[in-house]
Amino acid sequence: MTRGQHAWSWWALFFILLLFSESIRSFIDQVREDHNLSVQGEQIEDAPPELNVALGMGVFRSVIIDFLWMRASKLQRERRFYEIVQLYDLIGKLQPYNAKVWAYSAWNMAYNISVVFPPGEERWRWVKNGLERLLGPGLRYNPENLSIYKEIAWIFSHKMGGSTDDSHLLYKTKFCEWVQDIAGGEQLNARQIFLNLESEDLALKENAMKIEKRLYFELGLELGFMAQLENHPLLGPLDWRDPKAIAIYWAQRGLVIGNYGSRTVDLQRLSYQAQQHMLRQGTLVYLPATEDAPSSVVVWPDYRQAIPIHRYFLHQLEVFKRERAVDTGVRSAFRHFLVEAVRILILSGQETLAEKMFQDAKKNIPENFSEESARQLMDLTIDEQISTLGPEQFSAMVSSVLMQYYWWLAQGNDKRSKALIVHATQLWQKNIQKNATKERRINQTLDDLKKSVLKDIIHRNLFHPIMIAKLQAVLDIKPKTLETN
């Protein structure tokens, strides 16, 4: 073969390969588009520099990404976590518009890596690292992708706001301290700070601007939107120190801004679940560190959340009625909610409000409420609950009510403490009546149980030292007095 013929055969091969690559190009482009892997037009301008470098490598970008994933998963298996943040950041920046990558890496850090460490600060650091992936680059490159909002709301609501993690109280404490620090050591009132932005008082205005800036740059929160949510008729009072309130923020934010990537109903559910969770655990009491104990938070039910949820159910019933849709599910959910809400309201000293809500519900769906009053609804559910309890379990239940009673007594909330002691007395009566005919009669009195609970609280440090001191001051007692008793 001459030199010329040799060159022609190479050219022929070149054209065959070119034609072949062209024939499969449309298929490859479609796959890239489906997974948001291609970078086009305006996206290039905002793209991270790492991506610009990688784009120059053409198809080798995916090989590099695969290598990075492999290294990250190998390091995770070997528990060398210090490099994971860097690797996930690179992986994300090489495909910044693939929201699943950000969501996965954040979830992995917050859920899988954090729990490898023993309960404590290190866990919190990993939850924070996960959140930072989403709140920073995740949102920046995918501002309209609902799955990013969903993941943020989920971490705030479930990981930090829930109680499945052993360190959930630490997360709540750390987050509470963070927000308090931003707000200048107090609870954050977004509406007031938003108004202060227009204030003529320069000091107030400057402080408000500082808070607005920190909220945005540290937590990604927009003050104006927070203020709007505080005024929302279907959302309750929002304590921004509570991760569940932040979960509501991100779910609502996603519903306003997002338009693809996940179902909107998922975000609506997340917002509603966080609200219901706040009804059970929405009152957040922050206790600063003392010489004997670190700072911590204690969570109690927040009866105020019952009002917007109740309003939401009434609204839903109207919607179903108007659309003539089957509303059995809503009715049943409404009853379930009211059973819980009535109990929380009555035990919070809000019996009038509980009664009003019960009557409103009964008026709308009488067939679901055969009870005459809110108190009767509560009694029936409690009777149902206690019917299976043995005497020891019963005492434990009353002890828990008494513990709450002492807490609110120390806190100086007379309405709540009074409601709780009435409830404890009624429960005790039921206990005596239930066991009156049995061989093992109850010889202990409620006063004995009260003393024993109080002794436990003080001697076994069941409360934070600050609360124990408050309780001793309110009851005018000293530990020694209890010992002699």
Place this chain on the structure above:
Amino acid sequence: MKVFNAILWDSIRHAWRLRLPFILIFLLGLVLLTLPNWVMHDGSPEGKLRIMMTYSGHLQIYALSFAALFYSIWFEKFERENKVNLLIATYPVSHHQKILARLMSYVLILWGSSLIFQAGIGFLTLRTFQQFDISIQEKSELKSRLLTVREYSPLQLIEDQDFEQKRIERQFMQAFPLNHGIATGFDLLVTPQQDPLYLRGKLMSLQDIGQAQLRFEVRHENRLVWAAEAYIQPSVEFYQLLPAELSKLSPLRLDLIQGNEEKKPLYYVQAEPLSLSRPKGSFIGNLLRATMLSSLLIFTMAAIGIFLAQILSFQGSLFTSLVIYIIGSFKQDIHELLFSSGMPNIPGFSTEQLDPSTIFYSILWKPLLFITPDFQVLNPTSKLMNGEYIPWDDFIHVGSTTLPFLCVTLLYALYFLPRQEVDKRS
């Protein structure tokens, strides 16, 4: 020996004239200045230090390997193409003396450059300590944690009296899918000597399930010594007291096996052997072994360079040696990428792998894997930076994979090439 030393210093002088150490120091210095601003860490001072040390260590090794290649190829090509001998010798020297002395000089020059680089890392370490608000006591604890050489071994009951903690708790978290996607976590509480041995665990349920059936097996030197089956409620702490006699056995390994409804193990959970860290050796000893390994790397790279430079052009030698280096450094990763079952559920990760039964695998890839030196073992950065013990076994591994490569190339350069040159001249 005098001849050897003369060639050694002559080669070092040539390298100095080539400004090779300056270029290296400049490049590594650039890395040191940019690295702290570029890397992201987990937020802890320890994490920041480790990642900076690991990355700079890796970069150092890569830079040294590349420099060794470049330098050796350039030297050989320059002498051959210009038909000159850069060595000014007034005494007859043999070819193997020349090659061996030059190899030694590469190691010396490159290590000289990297010492300056190490000083830079020390400076960065100090700066990192200053950046984080940590007390002097914490600093010394951190330092000892960073420098402790640990050996990861199957669970060993602590007999070492020097251990500060009386009670050692080693967390064992193993995420594995049961029927509905569950992650579990188990701790094995080990208490030294007379204290009992506890198995403590918590099943973290990601979905609503009633309970999970698990089988626990404790093995001693792969022999089953205790087993139990338990139904565990999600999110409820599980405690199991193990028989007292087990605490006398060492090492112990815990395996978790998922049972299905028919009480047959559905699949074996790949449980990482429980490990306790125990001090072994000193940091200096480890550093010495690491230095030996990386010197061997430079030596091997230079030998490959000299060998290739005899038979290929400058560009060809450089390209071929780089290909060998990349395959040797990442062969396990490339193999996993091409032939493993992939990583499902990881977004953006391609899951389509090649079939290991193809001709490509058996004719090309498998022999390539076999003949390329294992440069991963020769790069001790990760082990050194993670405070892991570098075993002498690594040298045996190197002996079986890299040394044949080194010997063949050296022997070829030493005996065959001089004759070839003589033949050509004649």
